[in-house]
Amino acid sequence: MWPYPKIVAHRGAGKLAPENTLLAMQCGLEYGFHAVEFDVMLSKDGVPVLMHDPDFGRTVAGKGSVSNTLAKDLLQMDAGSWFDPRFSHVTVPDYESIFRFCQAHGIWMNVEIKPAPGFEKQTGEVVARTSQRLLAELKAEGQTVREPLFSSFAFDALMWAKQAAPELSLAYLLDEYECNWQASLEKLSAVSLNTNHKYLTADWAREIKSAGYGLFCYTVNDPVRAKELFSWGVDGFCTDRIDLIAADFA
Ligand code: G3P
Numbered sequence: 001m002w003p004y005p006k007i008v009a010h011r012g013a014g015k016l017a018p019e020n021t022l023l024a025m026q027c028g029l030e031y032g033f034h035a036v037e038f039d040v041m042l043s044k045d046g047v048p049v050l051m052h053d054p055d056f057g058r059t060v061a062g063k064g065s066v067s068n069t070l071a072k073d074l075l076q077m078d079a080g081s082w083f084d085p086r087f088s089h090v091t092v093p094d095y096e097s098i099f100r101f102c103q104a105h106g107i108w109m110n111v112e113i114k115p116a117p118g119f120e121k122q123t124g125e126v127v128a129r130t131s132q133r134l135l136a137e138l139k140a141e142g143q144t145v146r147e148p149l150f151s152s153f154a155f156d157a158l159m160w161a162k163q164a165a166p167e168l169s170l171a172y173l174l175d176e177y178e179c180n181w182q183a184s185l186e187k188l189s190a191v192s193l194n195t196n197h198k199y200l201t202a203d204w205a206r207e208i209k210s211a212g213y214g215l216f217c218y219t220v221n222d223p224v225r226a227k228e229l230f231s232w233g234v235d236g237f238c239t240d241r242i243d244l245i246a247a248d249f250a
């Protein structure tokens with residue numbers, strides 16, 4: 001059985017707010033979403049932050065890269081203007097503050113470990129250890145916590161995460177079909193395959209479900225397609241269209 005939410009807001013609030021920011025999480029909440037996916041990468045000094053692209057130029061202006069910038073500088077960067085000039089005060093958030101915000105508001109997290117190329121080991125380990133520490137701290141404070149699902153396209157990052165914190169639940173992300181998908185999940189002791197719905201077929205979905213794995217898709221923005229995927233046994237998906245596909249859609 002899928003123990004996680006079925007409909008998840010992609011990058012915080014999909015297309016309705018600047019991605020991977022606190023504002024996006026707040027926007028998701030306003031739309032009734034208590035489930036988010038977001039991307040985590042390391043700064044030059046090894047601090048996990050929310051960022052999708054390894055290089056600047058799209059969601060933050062200028063030249064440079066996340067892995068070559070100190071956290072103190074990253075956390076001041078404008079991550080909102082690209083979306084709307086009204087949001088120039090919205091900055092790149094650190095993972096810890098978003099993790100705490102989500103747990104405090106009962107928001108379930110699908111944490112996508114997104115290493116910059118060459119940083120798979122460090123990113124997998126740091127995200128896993130940071131999450132393990134935060135979960136322990138919150139539990140010690142008496143807070144009810146929701147166990148996140150950690151996913152990545154980077155197999156090695158997941159292997160390092162598993163080694164650092166074996167109790168965390170992992171999902172392997174695949175874009176297109178790979179014939180050795182099941183062997184990869186077994187090596188990771190992963191609970192779920194998270195895949196691009198565009199390349200999922202009814203047969204492959206059946207195979208995944210028959211093997212006993214969770215099946216989660218990205219990024220589903222069409223309610224008709226969403227219904228088809230559920231009819232194939234898909235357990236859940238993330239969406240950019242939280243305005244079209246309600247949190248209780250399923
Ligand atoms: O985690 C699913 C989805 O977010 C993967 O693609 O590029 O949006 O991070 P991307």
Ligand code: MG
Pocket residue numbers: 037038039112
């Ligand atoms: Mg992602």
